[in-house]
Amino acid sequence: MTTQNTEQANGLSFGSIIRRPETGSLIGFLVVYIFFAALGGAVFLGAPGWSSWLNIAAEVGIIALPVGLLMISGEFDMSVGSVVPASSMMAAILCGHYELPALVGILGGLSVGLLVGLVNGLIVTRTTIPSLIATIGTMFAVMGLTLGLAVLIKGSTSVSYIPDATTKQLLGSFVGGMFNVSIFWWIGFVVVYFFFLHLSPFGNWVFALGGDRESAKNAGIPTDKVTMGLFMASGFGAAFVGIAQVMTYQAAQVAGGQSFIFNSIMCVVIGGVLLTGGAGSVIGILLGTMTFAVVNQGIFFASLDPNVGSIIIGVLLLVAVLSNDTFRALAMNYATKKK
Secondary structure, three states, X not given: OHHHHHHHHXXXXXXXXXXXXXXXXXXXXXXXXXXXXXXXXXXXXXXXXXXXXXXXXXXXXXHHHHHHHHHHOOOOOXXXXXXXXXXXHHHHHHHHHOOOOXXXXXXXXXXXXXXXXXXXXXXXXXXXXXXXXXXXXXXXXXXXHHHHHHHHHOOOOEEXXXXXXXXXXXXXXXXXXXXXXXXXXXXXXXXXXXXXXXXXXXXXXXXXXXXXXXXXXXXXXXXXXXXXXHHHHHHHHHHHHHHHHHHHHOEEEOOOOOHHHHHHHHHHHHOOOOOOOOOOOHXXXXXXXXXXXXXXXXXXXXXXXXXXXXXXXXXXXXXXXXHHHHHHHXXXXXXXXXX
């Protein structure tokens, strides 16, 4: 009897593990980290290595979190790549060109992100245009507006701004000379999004939207409001990163931010979020972001050809998609056997 109970407990434990969407992400992170730790040696394992990939993870991670929630709900946001430079340029122009207080520039930059998110949400909920196409359209529109306004106001595609000591310390400083303060903001965002997705009723609504939007609407879930809120959260995250970049590098560039589009999506997919929506977790997105950052920076510590890094990321993305389907199939098979 004891043996049977033990087997049942082990089976339950295994079933609980394979049902977790972040299981594949954890395995992927451990494999990648061990691989680059072996090649990078003590430098990669020490503070220089940790600070290098954590700084990258923090920037893309702040954007990947809301993008991940959007993908869980069945939507995409390609406009984040244009919101980053637009918000940074807004903050730099307000504070650097017009010499307004830092708080005004920060609020102005964040407002850009919220406005773009609101527009995206309105287009998606009020029309039949898919979010992928709608956000590509807003991306190009915001890129054009950012370039045009920067040249019109400043006469240049680059605007410099030297923040005050307090603002610099809060948004653009390096702890110990290596770890960007954005890492701590990233951790804070993880906690907030974990609460909303996994501990509040709002999270159930997000998963319901990704599973079946019509059923969710018929069940009384305010699908349009949830969708608009998610798009605004995505715009806010991208705007926050843009402002942090201004405070860190003391300049805003019109052309910056395009890499965040696909990098954030890769982090989310590597983190176990299904492209079809309805499944995923904040911890998985966190692990996916860390995995991406380790590969991104590990190639330099391992003295590998940068092209090898692109190959590894590409293979990792394909493996992640396959493993997501595999773990989901295992979970469904286990659930069927339990009935």
